[in-house]
Amino acid sequence: MxxxxxxxxxxxxxxxxxxxxxxxxxxxxxxxxxxxxxxxxxxxxxxxxxxxxxxVKAENFPESSFQAMTQLYRDMSTSMILGNCPMPFVQAKxxxxxxxxxGAISxxxxxxxxxxxxxxxxxxxxxxxxxxxxxxxxxxxxxLNIAPTDEKIAGPNNLLLKAGADLLKLENRPIYRNVKECEGLGRCLQGCPKRHKLxxxxxxxxxxxxxxxxxxxxxxxxxxxxxxxxxxxxxxxxxxxxxxxxxxxxxxxxxxxxxxxxxxxxxxxxxGPVGKNFQCHPGISMAGRFPTPVHVWRGATQGHEVIELCSQGIKFEALGYDRTIVAMRLKGVGKELMEDISQLKYWANWGAAIKAQAKGRVIPGRNRSQIIYSLTKDDLVKVRKAVRILGEMMLAAGATYVTPGVQGWHKKVLQPLIMAKFEKEVPLNPKLFTMAVTHMFxxxxxxxxxxxxxxxxxxxxxxxxxxxxxxxxxxxxxxxxxxxxxxxxxxxxxxxxxxxxxx
Ligand SMILES: Cc1cc2nc3c(=O)[nH]c(=O)nc-3n(C[C@H](O)[C@H](O)[C@H](O)COP(=O)(O)OP(=O)(O)OC[C@H]3O[C@@H](n4cnc5c(N)ncnc54)[C@H](O)[C@@H]3O)c2cc1C
Structure with a gap:
């Protein structure tokens, strides 16, 4: 088209x-x-x-997420939620x-x-x-032509999430999206260059x-x-x-x-309480190295979700990124990092959104607004559980190892048995987790x-x-x-x- x-x-x-x-x-x-x-x-x-x-014309939507953030996102995505777990809140302008x-998720x-x-x-x-x-x-x-993601254009990042969730018997489904004739270009977060997103x-x-x-x-x-x-x-x-x-x-x-x-x-x-009662869905993600190519930047950006734990306030989604963001997420330095970067196509990335109980407030500023917000203990319990399940699903789907990205814990996890200990071994310290927010209320x-x-x-x-x-x-x-x-x-x-x- x-x-x-x-x-x-x-x-x-x-x-x-x-x-x-x-x-x-x-x-x-x-x-x-x-x-x-x-x-x-x-x-x-x-x-x-x-x-x-x-x-912005479709021909000017950048291919790189990093460029999209600098050109299309408010404050280059650098606005922060301040509190016990500082995290960026992401908006478009x-x-x-x-x-x-x-991500066109509906x-x-x-x-x-x-x-x-x-x-x-x-x-x-x-x-x-x-x-x-x-x-x-x-x-x-x-x-808006909202319909489940077609498996033909889903791509491995989404299909692996399905495989991992199926093996752990967690209810999952293709994501309903507002797209038409999607070709699985993996560029929802930069703006669809073919205007296939409605x-x-x-x-x-x-x-x-x-x-x-x-x-x-x-x-x-x-x-x-x-x-x-x-x-x-x-x-x-x-x-x-x-x-x-x-x-x-x-x-x-x-x-x-x-x-x-x-x-x-x-x-x-x-x-009235204007600016108060701020609520959101903090999001956390995990990357995993697979033995076969995933090409996380191809296929539907977000085409599959795990809904088993929605009633507990945890929702899992496949989350495709372009190479710049995948590379930024890799840990390590020197030769090891260079090796990982050369193998980017083997990385998958999935996330979880948390229905947090915390409430905060928005404070207007001269050039940008600030948000003051601290997660509750119950919220952190959910975050920790989400990280464990993300790791377990990835390992079940065949990942060679996963990188939970949680400070002070294993940098790489190869065994489901280690991942299963995550909740016991990691304290409920908000500073250990890296999160971002895109849904606000x-x-x-x-x-x-x-x-x-x-x-x-x-x-x-x-x-x-x-x-x-x-x-x-x-x-x-x-x-x-x-x-x-x-x-x-x-x-x-x-x-x-x-x-x-x-x-
Ligand atoms: C990266 C990302 C991925 C997301 N993925 C999904 C998803 O897959 N599914 C989903 O359901 N939700 C998703 N969301 C959330 C969803 O997009 C937002 O909740 C939704 O767009 C909010 O709609 P809105 O109209 O309230 O505000 P916005 O979409 O933020 O629109 C507000 C507009 O107002 C403009 N504006 C602000 N202040 C002024 C001013 N003073 N003067 C003039 N204009 C102004 C802004 O520039 C902006 O364009 C995502 C959000 C982000 C950032």
Missing amino acids: PVVEINYSIDFLPFEKKDFHFDAIVIGSGPAGATVAHQLTLAGQSVVVLEEGPL MVGGASTIN WRLPLHVYHDWLDQDPGLEPHLQWNDLQNIFNKIEFD SMENSYLRWAVEKGCTLFPNVKAQKIIVEYQKAVGVLFTTLSGDQITIKAKNIIVAASAVQSPSLLISSGIKQ GTCKMGSDPKTSVVRPDFRHHHIAGLYVADSSVFPTNIGVNPQTSIIALAHLCAKSVADATP
Whole structure:
């Protein structure tokens, strides 16, 4: 299929005209913002999307993950969660948000999480009906072509995970992904060069723009303008430093669970627990050396998952990287390291995402936001268990050895019997583990009580009229599975709420 580039006509945006009026301003073009923009445009509203990052052509998506991080990811992926286990949090800054560089893994909101939310706040139920959500998920799965990964393009990294999990009798399955005609190029995390991923710039956002929605890339929303407790506009800056104000009946903040609370706070909208209740899924990964080539940079980037322990808050996924990242993960020095680098094609890489209980908070900064967050003891118990099972699955699948990457423990493990001792021998010291975070939630929590939540169950801000939050900031808790499809589903509900409230 030829790459069809998107014609957003960005060269012709009338920036010299500084007095814009729209029905709705959407801040952020990721899964949340793109969905709201599409739905409101379909409802006949005039919509503008403000996106801080650039619109990147498929031909310019870099092959190297390292380059992708420097060009497409926010702050070159160097923003840190500070606490007892410092770890980077990874976000995109580009049109499409993180959907453009994510693994395309698609999950519905789990029923037990939905029940947790309603148990915590029964006031959510009238606005968050399970049957409505299922209808929306059906529609999203149709729109975004969500389907299990085809074994033909999965590649060895995914198939070995299946083999290891099968041998240990752990329930597993091909990952459901939002892709079309995927060729298994292994480049999801750098942006699909063939645009075979139905990420937002290649689906909802594109369809919105085709129906008349305006997109301003490379502009940063600096402030939400509030007059008499009503949001009336947004002040944004362009790349050249111009400051422009636009006005609208409604402002929908969809800048992510980190940037949305930061924008509210720096706009002086500080009511309720904004920025607090930060939750996430810390991720840990393991590499293993196999006797036959794996070529972890080929095949579906993330094509197979182990779901046996999801109910315990641990989910395993194959995780393909390009050579630069695989090489960076290797331990050792000198001749031994050179030898490992020359054998890169034999390495597999899998990860685990943890549904952590810890809560933290986002603190806005002048140039970047910070997160303060410390894992609980129970979280570390899960992390440790995940590492053991990753190692056991790899060895069961035939790895010659695995490298757990945990300080102070065996650098290489060749025997399942050694791996089995991991939980007994490694203390619950958060500093021993190397983790990263890509799924974040909860910082503008939705709820019926303005003291304990930031937006109402219908996504309206409790105190500021005409202001909505649409992204995973509103999730009352983390969800234990990959969030983008749930974000899209809730953003549909947010858009409906905006449309219903607009005369
Ligand atoms: C590497 C990686 C892999 C992932 N893999 C998966 C996966 O396979 N499946 C899954 O379900 N989830 C995955 N995720 C998580 C998922 O992509 C995110 O949860 C999701 O994209 C969040 O959607 P969002 O719309 O809330 O925010 P984002 O996708 O972060 O989009 C927010 C957008 O707002 C823009 N923005 C922020 N502040 C401003 C401002 N002040 N002015 C203008 N624009 C602004 C940002 O530049 C960004 O483009 C992954 C994430 C990463 C980083």
